[in-house]
Amino acid sequence: MGRRRVSNNGILQGSFFMDGDTACAEGAICAGCRFFGGYPITPATEIAERMARRLPQVGGTYIQMEDEIASISAVLGASWAGTRAMTATSGPGFSLMMENLGLGIITETPCVLVNVQRGGPSTGMPTLVGQGDMMQARWGSHGPYETIALSPGSPQELFDLTIRAFNLAEKYRTPVLVMTDEAVGHMTERVVIPPLEEIEYYARRKPQVPPNGYLPYRPDPDGVPPMACAGEGYRIHVTGLTHNEKGYPDTVSVETQQKLVERLIRKIRANQDDIIELREDQVEEADVVVVAYGISARTAARPVRMAREMGLKVGLLKLVTVWPFAEERIRELAPKVEGFVVPEINMGQIAQEVERCAGGQAQTILVPHAGGGLHHPNDVLEAIKRVTSPQSTSAETSP
Amino acid sequence: MGRRRVSNNGILQGSFFMDGDTACAEGAICAGCRFFGGYPITPATEIAERMARRLPQVGGTYIQMEDEIASISAVLGASWAGTRAMTATSGPGFSLMMENLGLGIITETPCVLVNVQRGGPSTGMPTLVGQGDMMQARWGSHGPYETIALSPGSPQELFDLTIRAFNLAEKYRTPVLVMTDEAVGHMTERVVIPPLEEIEYYARRKPQVPPNGYLPYRPDPDGVPPMACAGEGYRIHVTGLTHNEKGYPDTVSVETQQKLVERLIRKIRANQDDIIELREDQVEEADVVVVAYGISARTAARPVRMAREMGLKVGLLKLVTVWPFAEERIRELAPKVEGFVVPEINMGQIAQEVERCAGGQAQTILVPHAGGGLHHPNDVLEAIKRVTSPQSTSAETSP
Amino acid sequence: MVDELTDVLISKHHPMDKLLRQDRLPHIWCSGCGLGTVLTCFVSALEKLDLDMDQVVVVSGIGCTGRAAGYLNLDGFHTTHGRAIPFATGLKLGNPELKVVVISGDGDLMAIGGNHFIHAARRNMDLTVICVNNFNYGMTSGQLAPTTPTNARTSTSPYGNAEHPFNVPYLAAATGATYVARWTVLHVRRLERSIIEAMNKRGFSVVEVISPCPTYYGRWNKMGSALEQMKYYHDKSTIRHWSDPAQADIGLEGQIIVGRFVDIDKPTFCDLLQGADQ
Amino acid sequence: MVDELTDVLISKHHPMDKLLRQDRLPHIWCSGCGLGTVLTCFVSALEKLDLDMDQVVVVSGIGCTGRAAGYLNLDGFHTTHGRAIPFATGLKLGNPELKVVVISGDGDLMAIGGNHFIHAARRNMDLTVICVNNFNYGMTSGQLAPTTPTNARTSTSPYGNAEHPFNVPYLAAATGATYVARWTVLHVRRLERSIIEAMNKRGFSVVEVISPCPTYYGRWNKMGSALEQMKYYHDKSTIRHWSDPAQADIGLEGQIIVGRFVDIDKPTFCDLLQGADQ
Amino acid sequence: MKLWRKPLDQDRVVVPRGEIHLIVERCKGCQLCATYCPRDVLEMSSLFNTRGYHPPQVRNARRCLVCGLCTMLCPEFAIYVEEVGHDQ
Amino acid sequence: MKLWRKPLDQDRVVVPRGEIHLIVERCKGCQLCATYCPRDVLEMSSLFNTRGYHPPQVRNARRCLVCGLCTMLCPEFAIYVEEVGHDQ
Amino acid sequence: MSRHEIRFSGFGGQGIITAGYILGKAASLFDQRHVTLIKSYGPESRGGASSAQVIISDEEIDYPRLTQPKLLVAMSQEAYAKYIGELASGGLLLIDEDLVEPCHPRDDIQVRAVPATRIAESELGRKIVANIVMLGFVAANADVASVEGIREAALSSIPKGTEELNSQALAKGYEYGNQLQSTMHKV
Amino acid sequence: MSRHEIRFSGFGGQGIITAGYILGKAASLFDQRHVTLIKSYGPESRGGASSAQVIISDEEIDYPRLTQPKLLVAMSQEAYAKYIGELASGGLLLIDEDLVEPCHPRDDIQVRAVPATRIAESELGRKIVANIVMLGFVAANADVASVEGIREAALSSIPKGTEELNSQALAKGYEYGNQLQSTMHKV
Numbered sequence A, B: 001m002g003r004r005r006v007s008n009n010g011i012l013q014g015s016f017f018m019d020g021d022t023a024c025a026e027g028a029i030c031a032g033c034r035f036f037g038g039y040p041i042t043p044a045t046e047i048a049e050r051m052a053r054r055l056p057q058v059g060g061t062y063i064q065m066e067d068e069i070a071s072i073s074a075v076l077g078a079s080w081a082g083t084r085a086m087t088a089t090s091g092p093g094f095s096l097m098m099e100n101l102g103l104g105i106i107t108e109t110p111c112v113l114v115n116v117q118r119g120g121p122s123t124g125m126p127t128l129v130g131q132g133d134m135m136q137a138r139w140g141s142h143g144p145y146e147t148i149a150l151s152p153g154s155p156q157e158l159f160d161l162t163i164r165a166f167n168l169a170e171k172y173r174t175p176v177l178v179m180t181d182e183a184v185g186h187m188t189e190r191v192v193i194p195p196l197e198e199i200e201y202y203a204r205r206k207p208q209v210p211p212n213g214y215l216p217y218r219p220d221p222d223g224v225p226p227m228a229c230a231g232e233g234y235r236i237h238v239t240g241l242t243h244n245e246k247g248y249p250d251t252v253s254v255e256t257q258q259k260l261v262e263r264l265i266r267k268i269r270a271n272q273d274d275i276i277e278l279r280e281d282q283v284e285e286a287d288v289v290v291v292a293y294g295i296s297a298r299t300a301a302r303p304v305r306m307a308r309e310m311g312l313k314v315g316l317l318k319l320v321t322v323w324p325f326a327e328e329r330i331r332e333l334a335p336k337v338e339g340f341v342v343p344e345i346n347m348g349q350i351a352q353e354v355e356r357c358a359g360g361q362a363q364t365i366l367v368p369h370a371g372g373g374l375h376h377p378n379d380v381l382e383a384i385k386r387v388t389s390p391q392s393t394s395a396e397t398s399p
Numbered sequence C, D: 001m002v003d004e005l006t007d008v009l010i011s012k013h014h015p016m017d018k019l020l021r022q023d024r025l026p027h028i029w030c031s032g033c034g035l036g037t038v039l040t041c042f043v044s045a046l047e048k049l050d051l052d053m054d055q056v057v058v059v060s061g062i063g064c065t066g067r068a069a070g071y072l073n074l075d076g077f078h079t080t081h082g083r084a085i086p087f088a089t090g091l092k093l094g095n096p097e098l099k100v101v102v103i104s105g106d107g108d109l110m111a112i113g114g115n116h117f118i119h120a121a122r123r124n125m126d127l128t129v130i131c132v133n134n135f136n137y138g139m140t141s142g143q144l145a146p147t148t149p150t151n152a153r154t155s156t157s158p159y160g161n162a163e164h165p166f167n168v169p170y171l172a173a174a175t176g177a178t179y180v181a182r183w184t185v186l187h188v189r190r191l192e193r194s195i196i197e198a199m200n201k202r203g204f205s206v207v208e209v210i211s212p213c214p215t216y217y218g219r220w221n222k223m224g225s226a227l228e229q230m231k232y233y234h235d236k237s238t239i240r241h242w243s244d245p246a247q248a249d250i251g252l253e254g255q256i257i258v259g260r261f262v263d264i265d266k267p268t269f270c271d272l273l274q275g276a277d278q
Numbered sequence E, F: 001m002k003l004w005r006k007p008l009d010q011d012r013v014v015v016p017r018g019e020i021h022l023i024v025e026r027c028k029g030c031q032l033c034a035t036y037c038p039r040d041v042l043e044m045s046s047l048f049n050t051r052g053y054h055p056p057q058v059r060n061a062r063r064c065l066v067c068g069l070c071t072m073l074c075p076e077f078a079i080y081v082e083e084v085g086h087d088q
Numbered sequence G, H: 001m002s003r004h005e006i007r008f009s010g011f012g013g014q015g016i017i018t019a020g021y022i023l024g025k026a027a028s029l030f031d032q033r034h035v036t037l038i039k040s041y042g043p044e045s046r047g048g049a050s051s052a053q054v055i056i057s058d059e060e061i062d063y064p065r066l067t068q069p070k071l072l073v074a075m076s077q078e079a080y081a082k083y084i085g086e087l088a089s090g091g092l093l094l095i096d097e098d099l100v101e102p103c104h105p106r107d108d109i110q111v112r113a114v115p116a117t118r119i120a121e122s123e124l125g126r127k128i129v130a131n132i133v134m135l136g137f138v139a140a141n142a143d144v145a146s147v148e149g150i151r152e153a154a155l156s157s158i159p160k161g162t163e164e165l166n167s168q169a170l171a172k173g174y175e176y177g178n179q180l181q182s183t184m185h186k187v
């Protein structure tokens, strides 16, 4: 189990008929992930199972921890050992990870957390789909912070975005959340795995100075500090307390706190053009824009097509990156459109962000779904029609 | 330790010079709380310490659990045993409670969770103030749900709102969050404890039917089901899975899920007039309304006064209830005012709600604070002046 | 072939039905799973206990075993994964007159819930815990558990388990339990008796039941039919009452020591609390 | 009175400084607290160990003890409360060449972190854990810990503790640790030696250090000055190497058994993993 | 496929010491009762219940001693035996 | 109040077998060194360092055997002893 | 319509999802069409309802759930009862004749039956391959994926050492289907 | 101005917060004024900086932190250095003369010194009541709360059995303050 036994042998290439969970695991392996610390939970278990089988084949380590708290803690530890690391869970486990997600954020630890969302709250509907953890992905840990969350709509996208998640994690030194769901995780489709050399790989940014000149939390101009890991001779100190650039705790200075927190937030917000990925379909000319993500963006394609067939000018704006939120784009579109329709498998989460950014210039219609199934195309179609029909009124983000 | 040894002897009455944490504990005792399961954490520890000393004096039970997860679990259990129960924590512990907060919500378990907020994220600034967990209070657990959260600005209010929290918890059968902070918890002021008979007491709503006719999750017209507890002969089944009115799991029916989730949300939203408590000061005639809560509402009083002395028409809208959000009131005010100023000790949380509800009809200016201290009066004053000065532009909720 | 079952009287109700939620039967457990038999033994024990059934509460966590609370016509709580014991602690302290029994799986109680288990044992909290050990996580389809024997295969130890398993009776005893027993699911009479003893015990009492999960663990480890697995565990067991639980490790092969290991008296949390308050 | 210290040479640096973050000294620990001495013994042990200090990593949780990682000029991680061990597990598995030491408090490791402790022990994860037991939560000002002796007073057991405490060496041994020792903080030489042995051990090694918290625990239990408390623990201890750790309970009064209790060989998680992968 | 169809309720064929009762639709055909009956009273039938399982039937009712083992072993609360008198 | 003022650096008074060094500002006056020195070499001074603690001083340097106990016991890395030769 | 929607259904343990997987894989990887397979789970590990939705299309699949399935494969009475209603008019119902007795007569669909379980049990000695027999029967009756594709997909998806058994099962089902078709043609 | 702002400061273990608490309690419960007391904590349990902010007002206290304290009580050199800057012009600085040596000369404030710790240690035999001696000194020098109130507040806030000791401490500090005042008047 020597450290450098990280091999690229055993990496798949070609076309496969695999489910989203498996694709996620394979994406991680292609992205260079060599540590998985996890705990089984429906519908994310297949990721762990795949990793348990595959990691040893590529020189990585799988460990099933005693719970999700231990899982994320081990992932953070492994990342500080210089290994790309991830865990995967679903709602209940994600909730348990919230405290240590905060540790990952304040210590700026690159790693990937996958949440295969299921019906909630609580134990809810373990085997069925939900998108109820989207706001939790933004706000679930205590204190002020920013986060990156991606949302795939198919196994192929789950593969692709898992790779992107690892690269964003390294680039911005932060835990990145892949907010997928049961529908995608358990859906089997063709997944094409390109040759390894064609897969983007953002290598960890290392210090360019010797240990005695190194300040572990002195950022580069983009707000991200280069990262020395354990065992590299830098003698770093890493703490979850408010700390200065040296990494030393300073828990009584408002200035230290402000500098740290503002930078943690700024490094995401200031780089949002790089982080935010949107997919737009006929948005520019649209009267109505359907804003959706993940599986709901996919199911929305049908009603959008139906509406267009009815002669309505409807665009589809797919949030591949959900957090940071595509605030600017929505603000830009709001004066140009009549309304936004936001289908999500929850009772109104991202719709509230859309409504906020629409700033009253376009109405926002939530198409809620309590969970356990996908939107029926007609539900979204009705909402589209409601925007375009004259009697419709202002915002309705409540169910 | 017999069950009925719940005594009202030993309840305080009169004026005391006590800190917020102590007032919180005394409020709980006056509200009939007879179980505290907790885990120490700065700056909430004094609540636990007070309860450890006081509960045995009034026939209650204090137990220090092994962690915060155990604490909230024990609190839920105690509530189902028919006892008013609470726990108190701060950010890191609150994050750990998120999973079982969801259990409390889906099983509709009345109880009170106090979060004495400190500077975050992560371990952050344990001994200093923060308001960074406000969105977490709304969204911190997975899945769709609604929540009630109160925010006091002084020890007296912390006393009063703790009592109110217990009554709301019983009335709406849900965990109620008291979102206070280090400034209030560690602030010592005069606290007047009225005679017990003057303190409101909302008794748990019990089934009016015999066990065989009882459906534990069949709601009364207000959406809240009467609650039979363990040992009362009703042979209830309670689960965190999606369940029908009988309380039985039904994890494959979208209808059951929808009915349950919609009711859980509706019972809060439909009763928001009863739940939402606002305190308004010269809001009606105002050009600028400062929207604030907790300690920030208190510190805002000074700049509001200063602004008025300068001739500005400024109102202060204090959100005593932060969740559910005073959406209607903001929507009502938006067309009448020029702007809202929202000081909070975080990087923008409730300000986003204000901005959303303002719907572009009035600008929203966040006055952020990363944590560890209170807003300087001038910071808020400047923001007020910015609204009223002509060159100011639209929303600025980002720092 | 005939259309009739020879010499069988067809019924709609079972004598134990009054303690069951008939409207939820049949349960979700697989054919050949040991869990149903554990439940039968539990109900049978209840029938023999001199208790007011309105005061008996069952708390489960999440897992196949965790479904137990949902089939019993008692006050029952199906909590979150791993949290049955602290929830039960709250119930007991909220109303000390309740008789609180936790029935849950090895994963629930020993993996994610391990800390609550050892702390409740340490406090000698007056609870009875029935831990059904099927050496894996059945509910999530057969992953590694902290009880999985070294080298055993599961869906997350496809090359063989690299961990040493917990010895449940030893862990219980070492952390303070006052009654500890272990049986396999085929030891129905002895199991029933141990459940009765455990529930009559004042203090933290633990009964471990070794039970097959033919659908996953059995299949991964090529243990033959459900029936064969049940028999396998039973045949491998050696009854050794009061033996040192430290010796009761379970390997992938080799004997399984069963019996009553611990039965001691010690003040419970409530006893000490009462003393302290006065 | 004079302005000078008689016969003392005034220095700016200490020979151990190269392993310390001098810019963070003096540390936050109270005068008379045992924690500083534990750190001295640890540094002294490091000096005697034949290790590349760039490969030694210290992980702490939250607590007074948890600050230890912050004073050592090693790679150091001050994690969240209770999570030092799983974080350390990730570090070790992420880079098995690291020598990973966890230094944390009894509350951190045994209360909120108890589950990680027993699971890491069970897996025989190759870590060294130094658990400083001061019988309470110092950092949060002296609450009950799972090590607080029965009847002892703390700020959350003002009427006396109604719980039975954990016996750390026994818990470690019962869950699988391969090296277990206990000393009081005044046993500086022996403690240093045990730290060396533990760090040389392949596997999960645990050293418990009994240390006074004069500011809280000592004051609540009227134990006199810091110095008296240190002496008290030392005087009460009886060295009994290889004695059964089950006998090593610590009460409010009575003796404290110290010594090396366990030193066995057993394949570690990594050993077994390597076997399984092949 | 043979579904079990005609209820034999109270349709006593012999006078046994114990009567074996079955709640057919609960049975999952696990064979525990038939395998462990110490008196070989039971055997598995080849009928299917509506959920596709083979319930047990009685091979030799007279041998039943009403020991109750089948009841205790049955994971489904599907079988039980009632003592109805002694075989004289 | 008496603050310690004049550094005595390298200002050797006797020729001891061991030299006792002190980093005055680290000392928290816990008395461990003075109490446990097996040779009674140390005693607590009545001076204050800037943080209000009394550091130890040497009562009888010649007795020091350079056993290192004071160094090991000091929680503050404030005291250490260097062997400088033998007292002949 | 270039979109085929198929539901496989039965109870847990019958290999329903495997059958759907093999069909989907055949269409996806061998026939190079767009395919989405959805598995449905109940709370039970065994014995509960089991179903697989397969969508095969020449275009990208937007809505990934069945809307109007034209082919229903039912291997249990319960599954039949649950899903017969959703089968589109003009659709085809394939059943295991020993396990399903159609009792909701519909004029607007075709029904074809195969004793898949019986064939698996008595002719092949392994009840467990009933799903593969059924798959062969599907291949013979519906033009959703090439038989070669299905064979290749099957052989690459099953445990090593069972290739022969599975080939035979597939062949048996396919033959049975073809014979039935020719019989029907004859009639 | 009806708002008095006072800072007590020193190091952990000196009873700084207790002193502030007693003063606040006196003003709040005995004098029936509005009072807010804020304790500041550092990460250390002992030996770190310690401070208490007391605001006493006839009106409701909106902003609960010091803005322009007119009274600073410093019982350590560090605390003195840290807080002397915030003391308002015309303010009063009270120090323990053995622990604080004023070294930031300001013309715009008054300074009065008391050997509180020495009095506690040598005259009362318990160094620990230095804070109460200081409180007496505060009462003599500043009109923020009635002496009777302070005495009552102190006696109801200290451990049983120490009433006599604390009364004496308070009296000693008060007397010392009064004598000093009269001395000053004489000059």
Ligand SMILES: Cc1ncc(C[n+]2csc(CCOP(=O)(O)OP(=O)(O)O)c2C)c(N)n1
Pocket (backbone or CB within 6 Å): A039, A040, A041, A042, A068, A092, A093, A096, A123, C062, C063, C064, C065, C066, C080, C081, C104, C105, C106, C107, C108, C109, C132, C134, C136, C137, C138, C139, C140, C145
């Ligand atoms: C926080 C959380 N993590 C994971 C799960 C998923 N989960 C459900 S049951 C279970 C394991 C059950 O194993 P065990 O307790 O042994 O019960 P069994 O099914 O074997 O009877 C897991 C991991 C969950 N529900 N919640």
Ligand SMILES: Cc1ncc(C[n+]2csc(CCOP(=O)(O)OP(=O)(O)O)c2C)c(N)n1
Pocket (backbone or CB within 6 Å): B039, B040, B041, B042, B068, B092, B093, B096, B123, D062, D063, D064, D065, D066, D080, D081, D104, D105, D106, D107, D108, D109, D132, D134, D136, D137, D138, D139, D140, D145
């Ligand atoms: C999740 C969480 N809960 C609680 C705390 C508060 N907390 C900090 S340290 C501590 C206990 C420390 O006790 P111990 O580990 O014994 O260390 P000591 O201070 O005694 O050395 C607690 C409860 C926290 N930081 N995080």
Ligand code: SF4
Pocket (backbone or CB within 6 Å): C028, C029, C030, C032, C033, C034, C035, C064, C065, C134, C138, C139, C212, C213, C214, C215, C216, G045, G046
């Ligand atoms: S999966 Fe295993 S444990 Fe669960 S019901 Fe089936 S056989 Fe029993």
Ligand code: SF4
Pocket (backbone or CB within 6 Å): D028, D029, D030, D032, D033, D034, D035, D064, D065, D134, D138, D139, D212, D213, D214, D215, D216, H045, H046
């Ligand atoms: S509070 Fe206790 S444990 Fe913490 S530094 Fe002080 S004496 Fe040591």
Ligand code: SF4
Pocket (backbone or CB within 6 Å): E018, E020, E036, E037, E038, E039, E040, E041, E042, E063, E064, E065, E066, E067, E068, E069, E070, E071, E081
């Ligand atoms: S009661 Fe006993 S003898 Fe009779 S059928 Fe059942 S197991 Fe056999």
Ligand code: SF4
Pocket (backbone or CB within 6 Å): E026, E027, E028, E029, E030, E031, E032, E033, E034, E055, E056, E073, E074, E075, E076, E077, E078, E079
């Ligand atoms: S034991 Fe019960 S379930 Fe099993 S075959 Fe017999 S009657 Fe059926």
Ligand code: SF4
Pocket (backbone or CB within 6 Å): F018, F020, F036, F037, F038, F039, F040, F041, F042, F063, F064, F065, F066, F067, F068, F069, F070, F071, F081
């Ligand atoms: S080295 Fe030993 S003898 Fe010398 S001063 Fe230190 S403790 Fe005393």
Ligand code: SF4
Pocket (backbone or CB within 6 Å): F026, F027, F028, F029, F030, F031, F032, F033, F034, F054, F055, F056, F073, F074, F075, F076, F077, F078, F079
């Ligand atoms: S042991 Fe260290 S800190 Fe304590 S008195 Fe001696 S030199 Fe000072």
Ligand SMILES: [Mg+2]
Pocket (backbone or CB within 6 Å): C063, C105, C106, C107, C132, C133, C134, C135, C136, C137, C138, C145
């Ligand atoms: Mg299990």
Ligand SMILES: [Mg+2]
Pocket (backbone or CB within 6 Å): D063, D105, D106, D107, D132, D133, D134, D135, D136, D137, D138, D145
């Ligand atoms: Mg401790």
